[in-house]
Amino acid sequence: MRKLALPDHILMQVDKPARYVGNEFNATIKDKDSIDIRIAMCFPDVYEIGMSHLGIQILYAMFNKREDTWCERVYSPWPDLHKLMKEEKIPLFALESQDPLKDFDIIGITLQYEMCYTNILQILDLSGLALYSKDRGNDDPIIIAGGPCTYNPEPIADFLDICYIGEGEVSYDALLDLYKAHKNSGHYNKQDFLKEAAKIPGIYVPSLYTVEYNDDGTIKEFKSIYEDIPSTIERVLVTNLDEAPYITKPIIPFIRPIQDRVVLEIQRGCIRGCRFCQAGMIYRPNREKSVEVLKAQAEELLKASGHEEISLSSLSSSDYHDLGPLMDFLMDDCLSEGVNVSLPSLRIDAFSLDIMKKVQDVRKSSITFAPEAGSQRMRDVINKGLTVENILDGSSKAFNLGWQKVKLYFMLGLPLETDEDAKAIPQLANSVCAKYYEIPKDQRVGKCQVTMSTSFFVPKPFTPFQWAPMYEPGEYLRRAKLVNDTMKEQINQKSMRYEWHDADITVLEGIFARGDRRLAAAIKDAYENGAVFDAWNEFFSMDRWLEAFERNNISLDFYAYRQRDLDEILPWDFIDIHVSKEFMKREWNNAVAASVTPNCKVRCSGCGANCFKTGVCVESKN
Amino acid sequence: MLTALRQEYVLRARIKFTKEGPVTYVGHLDFMRFFQKCIKRTGLPIRYSEGFNPHQIMSFASPLGVSVASTGDYLDIDLKEHVSEAEALDLLNANLVDGVKAISFNYLPDDAVKCMTAVTACSYIVGYKDFSSLGKSESEITAGIKSFYIDSEAINIEKETKKSVRSVDLKPLIYQLSFDENTKEYTMLLCSGSVENIKPELVVDSFHKFLGLEEANRLNLYITRTDMYTGEADSLISLGDIK
Numbered sequence: 017m018r019k020l021a022l023p024d025h026i027l028m029q030v031d032k033p034a035r036y037v038g039n040e041f042n043a044t045i046k047d048k049d050s051i052d053i054r055i056a057m058c059f060p061d062v063y064e065i066g067m068s069h070l071g072i073q074i075l076y077a078m079f080n081k082r083e084d085t086w087c088e089r090v091y092s093p094w095p096d097l098h099k100l101m102k103e104e105k106i107p108l109f110a111l112e113s114q115d116p117l118k119d120f121d122i123i124g125i126t127l128q129y130e131m132c133y134t135n136i137l138q139i140l141d142l143s144g145l146a147l148y149s150k151d152r153g154n155d156d157p158i159i160i161a162g163g164p165c166t167y168n169p170e171p172i173a174d175f176l177d178i179c180y181i182g183e184g185e186v187s188y189d190a191l192l193d194l195y196k197a198h199k200n201s202g203h204y205n206k207q208d209f210l211k212e213a214a215k216i217p218g219i220y221v222p223s224l225y226t227v228e229y230n231d232d233g234t235i236k237e238f239k240s241i242y243e244d245i246p247s248t249i250e251r252v253l254v255t256n257l258d259e260a261p262y263i264t265k266p267i268i269p270f271i272r273p274i275q276d277r278v279v280l281e282i283q284r285g286c287i288r289g290c291r292f293c294q295a296g297m298i299y300r301p302n303r304e305k306s307v308e309v310l311k312a313q314a315e316e317l318l319k320a321s322g323h324e325e326i327s328l329s330s331l332s333s334s335d336y337h338d339l340g341p342l343m344d345f346l347m348d349d350c351l352s353e354g355v356n357v358s359l360p361s362l363r364i365d366a367f368s369l370d371i372m373k374k375v376q377d378v379r380k381s382s383i384t385f386a387p388e389a390g391s392q393r394m395r396d397v398i399n400k401g402l403t404v405e406n407i408l409d410g411s412s413k414a415f416n417l418g419w420q421k422v423k424l425y426f427m428l429g430l431p432l433e434t435d436e437d438a439k440a441i442p443q444l445a446n447s448v449c450a451k452y453y454e455i456p457k458d459q460r461v462g463k464c465q466v467t468m469s470t471s472f473f474v475p476k477p478f479t480p481f482q483w484a485p486m487y488e489p490g491e492y493l494r495r496a497k498l499v500n501d502t503m504k505e506q507i508n509q510k511s512m513r514y515e516w517h518d519a520d521i522t523v524l525e526g527i528f529a530r531g532d533r534r535l536a537a538a539i540k541d542a543y544e545n546g547a548v549f550d551a552w553n554e555f556f557s558m559d560r561w562l563e564a565f566e567r568n569n570i571s572l573d574f575y576a577y578r579q580r581d582l583d584e585i586l587p588w589d590f591i592d593i594h595v596s597k598e599f600m601k602r603e604w605n606n607a608v609a610a611s612v613t614p615n616c617k618v619r620c621s622g623c624g625a626n627c628f629k630t631g632v633c634v635e636s637k638n
Numbered sequence: 639m640l641t642a643l644r645q646e647y648v649l650r651a652r653i654k655f656t657k658e659g660p661v662t663y664v665g666h667l668d669f670m671r672f673f674q675k676c677i678k679r680t681g682l683p684i685r686y687s688e689g690f691n692p693h694q695i696m697s698f699a700s701p702l703g704v705s706v707a708s709t710g711d712y713l714d715i716d717l718k719e720h721v722s723e724a725e726a727l728d729l730l731n732a733n734l735v736d737g738v739k740a741i742s743f744n745y746l747p748d749d750a751v752k753c754m755t756a757v758t759a760c761s762y763i764v765g766y767k768d769f770s771s772l773g774k775s776e777s778e779i780t781a782g783i784k785s786f787y788i789d790s791e792a793i794n795i796e797k798e799t800k801k802s803v804r805s806v807d808l809k810p811l812i813y814q815l816s817f818d819e820n821t822k823e824y825t826m827l828l829c830s831g832s833v834e835n836i837k838p839e840l841v842v843d844s845f846h847k848f849l850g851l852e853e854a855n856r857l858n859l860y861i862t863r864t865d866m867y868t869g870e871a872d873s874l875i876s877l878g879d880i881k
């Protein structure tokens with residue numbers, strides 16, 4: 017029997033001890049003595065969330081395909097265990113071997129949201145590693161981060177040895193081959209390895225670049241310290257998804273993960289070009305998998321997992337070119353007894369509703385729309401490309417098919433948003449309710465329930481809104497109150513409900529999203545004063561962060577509330593995602609003019625991503 | 639009509655399995671989900687319930703507490719078609735994890751009661767991780783068991799439930815209790831099921847109290863369920879022997 021890193025008396029004291037014992041079905045066990053490279057893949061949040069992440073499972077399968085590499089997993093220990101590990105000086109370990117992380121060659125961390133930044137420090141700290149890259153030596157693991165947050169890695173750059181900019185399937189083989197050559201040379205030197213690594217496409221080594229600032233705090237110059245490493249990091253991406261590595265044997269956790277189902281990625285990128293959406297920009301161009309490949313993957317994954325649900329994953333499933341045939345296959349040929357299919361990210365039209373009626377119990381389930389903004393003007397500003405007719409027709413069809421619960425997702429506090437735009441949110445919800453009450457009374461059962469949910473908008477790098485100012489927390493809450501008050505004036509208010517998010521976390525997220533290297537000291541300070549699991553309301557303290565900012569001379573005005581100049585050097589400008597800054601500026605101007613830009617299938621808008629010569633950029637336009 | 643439906647041919651199979659090592663930290667609900675996915679992967683023709691959210695027809699004899707191991711637990715499943723016992727066993731073991739092993743798979747007679755309802759007793763082995771911390775010698779424990787259990791008329795204790803505290807006489811509910819001086823382990827056969835359910839920790843606690851010792855520290859005990867039984871106290875049959 018495997019030995020566990022945590023003794024029984026600790027496992028008996030902590031919540032959900034199965035988070036820490038590994039041993040899941042399909043987890044990869046190798047003989048560590050016949051391995052050159054040991055990698056620990058980390059999702060810096062609790063096990064149930066981390067285990068639901070598709071990207072790590074793809075990389076795990078890809079790394080373990082290499083005979084010279086053993087990739088294991090690690091997640092953030094919950095605060096109850098964190099405390100016990102500190103008290104009893106137990107180092108953080110990987111799930112499969114239960115060996116300390118300090119013994120690994122590489123720790124790979126995926127960064128999906130900014131609020132996990134203190135959890136990165138927790139992982140390093142509990143592993144017994146120095147927090148700053150410069151303080152770690154040749155015997156310490158190389159710390160690599162990837163994922164959407166690394167499109168502006170600067171706030172956490174000082175903690176990391178390498179940032180991987182782009183899609184993981186592309187450059188890791190080259191990086192691992194290089195690491196192995198350096199390690200087996202007999203005179204491994206971290207700095208020498210990093211300097212060579214920096215020449216691999218998509219690999220950013222923060223310590224090899226310096227930043228100078230202007231008197232006003234903006235960036236004066238960002239440059240590499242060696243001539244022979246690139247001054248710009250180019251995003252790497254998969255050009256043929258059908259041939260890209262995918263999961264064949266998903267790990268099946270004992271504890272129920274957030275995604276307790278097969279996740280089938282049907283496409284990457286999105287044709288829509290919503291101006292607030294970072295994913296819609298950094299994954300350009302839209303690339304689809306073929307139906308044939310998806311059919312084979314669906315069958316294999318259902319068989320290998322024993323899951324009773326399969327979910328299609330993409331930014332906008334309705335835009336997948338062959339959704340009808342794929343769904344027919346899944347429902348008619350593939351799904352054995354007891355297996356369901358779920359379909360998030362659908363646009364609500366007749367076709368989608370027809371599919372959803374087949375796969376859901378309409379009486380119990382709710383249907384979700386994301387109009388994102390209440391007024392037509394605002395939807396045009398954000399380029400949502402959805403008309404009020406689309407929304408009301410979709411609602412009407414959903415109600416006629418038997419749904420009674422509708423969820424509407426909006427953003428509040430968008431750039432250029434007026435009070436009238438905020439009030440339009442409950443007005444739209446009221447019109448949706450009205451569609452329900454148009455059904456003759458004898459054909460409907462009771463009331464409908466329309467839930468509006470608003471999240472406060474956070475401007476993200478590499479979007480046309482990257483220059484926009486944020487509002488102070490009080491202003492977000494004023495807008496939420498405006499929505500709430502206006503809801504109460506609506507005829508159908510008794511059928512409506514409203515939920516909104518925390519405003520403090522929004523501002524903090526915005527600071528990290530667009531921050532620079534000077535934030536690192538404040539993040540370390542906050543961690544050392546107890547900040548961890550900041551994405552969890554029960555652990556988040558705004559005061560702790562405000563104190564850390566104050567001690568480290570971080571100005572909220574500078575990072576959150578000011579309007580950035582279109583010509584300012586932004587902290588992430590050294591990354592070339594191959595969607596041009598000119599395009600972003602053009603789209604910002606279109607936003608100001610409330611002018612809609614057509615989607616990539618209708619017309620190319622010349623964003624620059626066609627240089628990859630793949631996906632929607634090379635497919636014929638109808 | 640209803641009778642006709644009920645008499646529909648049902649193939650019920652019983653699986654005997656172990657649960658040891660790290661998996662003992664997996665709680666019962668999660669362990670049930672684990673087995674559902676295991677059965678799905680095997681492709682065994684399990685029956686599903688009717689309705690919009692059909693679920694596998696599967697029932698476990700009795701949950702195991704966290705950190706309690708087992709070398710003889712049971713679950714029943716209903717199948718739609720006959721699969722050979724050997725093939726089913728191979729399929730199961732190919733889809734389980736380290737520490738969970740299917741020991742036997744056999745079909746039940748038509749009149750067999752579901753394991754969950756059938757179970758009336760469970761046997762356990764309980765030992766101390768650190769015996770010396772008790773401050774008693776092996777022979778003192780053996781002598782203690784004699785006066786606590788073998789020679790006693792009644793073992794009256796206060797049993798705490800979630801709602802109340804009530805007096806219970808353990809004597810008739812403990813079918814066997816002995817101590818092995820070599821392994822320093824207790825062997826117990828205890829009443830189990832829906833009417834009275836006696837946990838091995840309760841027996842150890844009561845014995846400690848009898849000896850004038852502190853309540854047993856749960857962290858110092860290791861517990862393994864070794865088998866589960868049905869029938870009356872004087873004629874118990876292992877759930878695995880119902881064929």
